Amino acid sequence: MALSKNVMKVQPSATLAMSAKTKEMIAKGVDVINLSIGEPDFVTPxxxxxxxxxxxxxxxxxxxxxxxxxxxxxxxxxxxxxxxxxxxxxxxxxxxxxxxxxxxxxxxxxxxxxxxxxxxxxxxxxxxxxxxxxxxxxxxxxxxxxxxxxxxxxxxxxxxxxxxxxxxxxxxxxxxxxxxxxxxxxxxxxxxxxxxxxxxxxxxxxxxxxxxxxxxxxxxxxxxxxxxxxxxxxxxxxxxxxxxxxxxxxxxxxxxxxxxxxxxxxxxxxxxxxxxxxxxxxxGEQTDAETMRQAFEKRLNYLFPKIQSLPGFELADKPQGAFYLFPNVKRAVELCGYSTTEDFVNALLEEAYVAVVPGRAFGQPDHIRISYANDLDSLAEAYQRIADFIQTKGNMEA
Ligand SMILES: Cc1ncc(COP(=O)(O)O)c(C=O)c1O
Structure with a gap:
């Protein structure tokens, strides 16, 4: 049975695919920090x-x-x-x-x-x-x-x-x-x-x-x-x-x-x-929405300088809204010995247990998307894992 021409052109959602793979690993008991998600981590007020x-x-x-x-x-x-x-x-x-x-x-x-x-x-x-x-x-x-x-x-x-x-x-x-x-x-x-x-x-x-x-x-x-x-x-x-x-x-x-x-x-x-x-x-009153906004702001202010300081990560402009960072990681990918951003992202997930999304799905293959819709402790731990990963891989290449 042939599928329609329109549907053959369509790829599954890269963000949902990454999220599904991550959730599968978490269900198996792997301690993955999920920074691939495009949703608030709060429950509905x-x-x-x-x-x-x-x-x-x-x-x-x-x-x-x-x-x-x-x-x-x-x-x-x-x-x-x-x-x-x-x-x-x-x-x-x-x-x-x-x-x-x-x-x-x-x-x-x-x-x-x-x-x-x-x-x-x-x-x-x-x-x-x-x-x-x-x-x-x-x-x-x-x-x-x-x-x-x-x-x-x-x-x-x-x-x-x-x-x-x-x-x-x-x-x-x-x-x-x-x-x-x-x-x-x-x-x-x-x-x-x-x-x-x-x-x-x-x-x-x-x-x-x-x-x-x-x-x-x-x-x-x-x-x-x-x-x-x-x-x-x-x-x-x-x-x-x-x-x-x-x-x-x-x-x-x-x-x-x-x-x-x-x-x-x-x-x-x-x-x-x-x-x-x-x-x-x-x-209703918009106070819960404001409380969540303030939490995201705190997370942005915490994570942005840390991600900016990672070797091979370029992130010139501080985000002003939403809950993502979108650094160019071309140099980090090379430093760690990978030929594509996708290989780098897969290794980050499978070896360092941090999930992010490759930028290709957003039309910019040299970037990755990091979501900060996660609590501060998890963001701190994720940063450390990425930093250790780059240091280990970078040293192996050197
Ligand atoms: C830019 C943008 N537009 C639209 C949506 C869709 O949101 P929803 O379908 O949950 O209302 C999203 C969700 O990730 C988004 O990031």
């Missing part, structure tokens, strides 16, 4: 769990909901986004989905025709390219020349063709942790408007911003830019709710309607209990 349990007991989670989410959920999303960006969206401009990942999948399904191109400034989150492939489009990695892996208008202009349908921006960025300034976003937003290219703004890490850095939402810049932008976000990272699978998109009502139609034939609706949990998360 109690007030959200309690709201979900109460919703189950009330009986209202037993039934299908509207495909794009409950009206009261859309209202809660609208209010939170307005509080955070100053921009108001009506319910018909909002869809709630089974995670932001499925939100992005739906977007590409409804905007792309065969051969349409989507620009992905590198490094980019692993799933964008594969989701574009699955929709029959062409993902195009854009070489970035701005400070700290940021894309500029000149970079976009070079990559543009009449087939360019959309560009995906992600700020704060996974994996580099960098944030685009309002000026940088305005230049990109105006470029997209003038070229009639849809801007897909993935702002899933917008609440995980550290050390006084400022996050600007693309949709807050101007009416013209807002109208040309789909804002994608969700509760996974801010509220430690990855397992609940709840994301949402705000933007053009016609696109939202088309996405809702596709979702109605795919998932039916996002799980009802998760919708009630999300209403509680978005409408």
């Amino acid at each position: 109690t007030y959200i769990q309690d709201a979900a349990i109460a919703a189950i007991h009330s009986g209202k989670t037993s039934f299908y909901t509207p495909a794009g989410g409950l009206p009261e959920l859309k209202t809660a999303i609208s209010q939170r986004i307005e509080a955070e960006t100053g921009v108001h969206y009506d319910n018909k401009q909002i869809i709630a989905t089974t995670g932001a990942k499925f939100a992005l999948y739906l977007i590409f399904q409804v905007i792309l025709n065969p051969g349409d191109e989507v620009l992905l400034p590198a490094p980019f989150w692993v799933s964008y390219a594969e989701q574009v492939n699955l929709a029959g489009g062409r993902p195009l990695a854009v070489k970035t020349t701005g400070m700290g892996h940021k894309v500029t208008v000149e970079d976009l202009e070079k990559a543009y063709s009449p087939k360019t349908q959309a560009v995906v921006l992600n700020s704060p960025q996974n994996p580099s942790g960098l944030i685009y300034t309002a000026a940088e976003l305005t230049a990109i937003g105006n470029w997209a408007v003038s070229h009639d290219v849809l801007l897909i703004s993935d702002e899933i890490y917008s609440n995980l911003v550290y050390n006084g850095n400022q996050f600007t939402s693309v949709v807050s810049l101007s009416d013209a830019i807002r109208k040309n932008t789909l804002l994608v976000t969700g509760v996974s990272k801010t509220y430690a709710m990855t397992g609940w699978r709840m994301g949402y998109v705000l933007g053009d009502a016609a696109i939202i309607k088309a996405m809702t139609t596709v979702a109605s034939h795919a998932t039916g609706n996002p799980t009802a209990v998760s919708q009630y949990a999300t209403i509680a998360a978005l409408s």
Whole structure:
């Protein structure tokens, strides 16, 4: 039985594959420190769990909901986004989905025709390219020349063709942790408007911003830019709710309607209990979210200088948000006698018991992604293991 051409182009998620391999080793009793994960290590705050349990007991989670989410959920999303960006969206401009990942999948399904191109400034989150492939489009990695892996208008202009349908921006960025300034976003937003290219703004890490850095939402810049932008976000990272699978998109009502139609034939609706949990998360006090943000900030400030000091690791710009470091490790790979970053990463896992993700999946093969969504003791131990590993291997090579 032949598989479809679209699906043959798609690779499994490298981050999930690394996570699965690591969890397998941990299940066998190996003491692996997992820095490959893309999720907070905290459990969902109690007030959200309690709201979900109460919703189950009330009986209202037993039934299908509207495909794009409950009206009261859309209202809660609208209010939170307005509080955070100053921009108001009506319910018909909002869809709630089974995670932001499925939100992005739906977007590409409804905007792309065969051969349409989507620009992905590198490094980019692993799933964008594969989701574009699955929709029959062409993902195009854009070489970035701005400070700290940021894309500029000149970079976009070079990559543009009449087939360019959309560009995906992600700020704060996974994996580099960098944030685009309002000026940088305005230049990109105006470029997209003038070229009639849809801007897909993935702002899933917008609440995980550290050390006084400022996050600007693309949709807050101007009416013209807002109208040309789909804002994608969700509760996974801010509220430690990855397992609940709840994301949402705000933007053009016609696109939202088309996405809702596709979702109605795919998932039916996002799980009802998760919708009630999300209403509680978005409408409640934001103190738990702030406590978790502060913990991530502490971890970043602890781990960044240590990783920066490792022999053969290059990490010039301190991340401003999200929970990843993305050093260039080309010299460390050579120093330790490996020919590829993947070999280095596998040896780190199998011999030093530290799991990280090779950068190739993000479009930058000389880098690795290190997640600091782990407690400080584990981060200290992981750093020591990596340092010892490089020292031992480096000495063997010398
Ligand atoms: C940049 C980025 N966008 C979107 C997502 C999807 O998040 P979720 O599907 O959990 O809402 C992730 C998750 O890792 C991410 O890193």
